[in-house]
Amino acid sequence: MGSLLFNVFALFTLIAAVGVVVNKNAVNAAMFLLLSLVGMAGLFVLLDAPLLAFVLLLVYAGAVVALFLFIIMLLDLKAENRRVVAPTALAGGVLVIFGFSGSLFKILQGFAPGKSLFPPLPTTVEDVKRVGMLLFQEYNLPLQIMATLLLVATVGVIVLSKRELR
Amino acid sequence: MSLNDYLLVSGLLFAIGFTGVLVRRNLIVIYMCLELMLNAANLALVSFSRFRVAPDGMPDYHGQILVFFIITVAAAEVAVGLAIIVALYRARQTTQVTEINRMQY
Structure with a gap:
């Protein structure tokens, strides 16, 4: 399932x-x-x-x-x-996707711990409680920095969207 | 399912997003591909968080906190980036990266 x-x-x-x-x-x-x-x-x-x-x-x-x-x-x-893709960009893209997937396969083949199954969980997950506790206790400072970041982003977007930039 | 299956999906998603950033010319679509790459990192973090079980038998929630922060930063980044794209469009009337090749307006 x-x-x-x-x-x-x-x-x-x-x-x-x-x-x-x-x-x-x-x-x-x-x-x-x-x-x-x-x-x-x-x-x-x-x-x-x-x-x-x-x-x-x-x-x-x-x-x-x-x-x-x-x-x-x-x-x-x-x-x-109706733009066509440049051949150099297309070649680069194909090279990246094949090279990256190939190296990924190779690395995952050699990554032995990842081949075991996920360990079973004993009870139902109470992730809202756990994440909330961690967020407001251990990660309180990063949370506030994140809040400041959102405020700065809001102000920045308003400034950027004004008609004339000075 | 094993951890490697999820990591494979995550890596392939990252590769698809990276290819999109390289191949596409439209600035907005490039932004969407960046979001795909960020989400690939999120998937890897959540699967590692589920794989590493703490002594009390629950998943390691520190990884999920990191994903939470990544989602927040990505949302702020999209808002600012799209505002920059709109400002650029006002100045140049285009969002094709091939036509935006001068630093000074």
């Missing part, structure tokens, strides 16, 4: 990711990104991290993809659809 679900979600994620890369239309690429993120959330659930799956869906599928679509429609990129 778990193996079947893993295969389905992994294939879903990877095929949607390929769709992001090969799609000529930016709107379709954003939709494939959304599908890829949904598959990724499924993988997170299979890894017993339902909280992160939910956060991923809320933040990425809810906010980031919507922002992408908003900007694509704001800029109206329809006229730029």
Whole structure:
């Protein structure tokens, strides 16, 4: 059961990711990104991290993809659809994907601990409680730095979006 | 499923995203491919977190905290990056990287 679900979600994620890369239309690429993120959330659930799956869906599928679509429609990129890919870029891309996958296979072949199954969990996961406790106790300072980062990003976006930059 | 299966998916996703960054010309699509690469790193972190079981039998949640922070930073990064793209589009009327080849406007 778990193996079947893993295969389905992994294939879903990877095929949607390929769709992001090969799609000529930016709107379709954003939709494939959304599908890829949904598959990724499924993988997170299979890894017993339902909280992160939910956060991923809320933040990425809810906010980031919507922002992408908003900007694509704001800029109206329809006229730029019919560009051909440069042969050097295509050769580089193929080289990267094959070289990277080949070395990945080789490394994972030699990575013995990863071949064992995941250890079973004794009880149900209470990851909201655990993550919350860690976040507000051990990682309190990084959390506040992250909050400051979000504030800075908000102000920065407002400054960047003003009509004339000085 | 074993850890290697998840790491393989993560690595392939990273490779696909990297290829997209190299091949595509549209700045917005390049940004989407960057998001794919970030998510590949997230998947690897979550699978390692599930694999390394703490003494009390629960997954190691430090990795999940890191994923939480990565998601936050990625959201801020997308907001700022898209604002820069919009500002660039106002100045140049294009988002193709081949046509943006001067530092000074």
